[in-house]
Amino acid sequence: MNIVFVGGWASSPSQYPQLAETARFLVPFSEFDPEELPALLEEGGDVLVGWSTGAHILLKECRHLFVRFKKVVLIAPFLSFTDSFPVRLVRGMIQGMDKDPAEVVRSFHENCAEPEPPAYNSKESAALVAGLEYLISSKIEISGKVLLPDLTIVHGNSDRIVRRKAFDKVMTALENVQVVEIEGGHKIPEPELLSIIKG
Template structure:
């Protein structure tokens, strides 16, 4: 059975080294289109890990992904509820002129160890991904989160841990707050939630 990891914006495999090798790794808009990701969810498998924008994509689905174990990492239902829209708009404007710096700053704010090398060929796709975040909004979940594990760092500077607390309050998901972690959670911690 297949294991799938659906990553987030600028969430290349290098960020999850030691874990990403065990998964089919999807970076939305870059390695996989949204329809490719939908196909992976329909095919299903054993473990589904989804980080940030990847977690949003799972929450935005009309039906539950076909996996035995679903782990949502630093999820959000509406990105601008926790990162003000004006901050995201400034990030988009700066990205147009200084994409490498914006990407590097984002990774640092996530609390990541190391920064993936910026690929100029991904400029337009990454810009689209930032604009996509402005439109994210899951008003109502359409599938049960019963049995879903939600991991969120207590020191998240991108999407406050309150996003997961609010979501878990409304669902049957189980929240695991990772003390001292940011938006990015170390792969060795994530691997503990794999079955």
């Protein structure tokens, strides 16, 4: 099965080791800028997965490419990150990246309900700050209902990063979408993720 996984802010293949063994794992900002993503997905595949910021970028930049995949799964998608996470908190994270970036990243992963946070890579500091700036400004404007092929959106009922009101805005904007509600936080356990992808 050909799977493309577009991660979130400060994500790493080590968070989903089984998936990373076979999937093409793309990390925003450290590996590509959002506007570069369409070119990376042109060939299509079996399953396209976006998590959090990755889901947002896919909805914003790549909706026209969803037809090239048999299935699209968006986990914790949002139209605007600030619908869920106040600008002041994101700016606080940006300021914190100057003082103690490892702690900012560790705290973020903790809020994601990540049991084993990936190690902080100091070489990615500038990319992570660029990602936070992007999350403050990036918004998806959708007028009317959008129908996208074979789309599943997933939300954890105790997600502290993309809260219910932000997820509901995505659900309202999309037509004929399959919604999967799970018990858990922002980071879906790998067995459940694999079940959703292959289901």
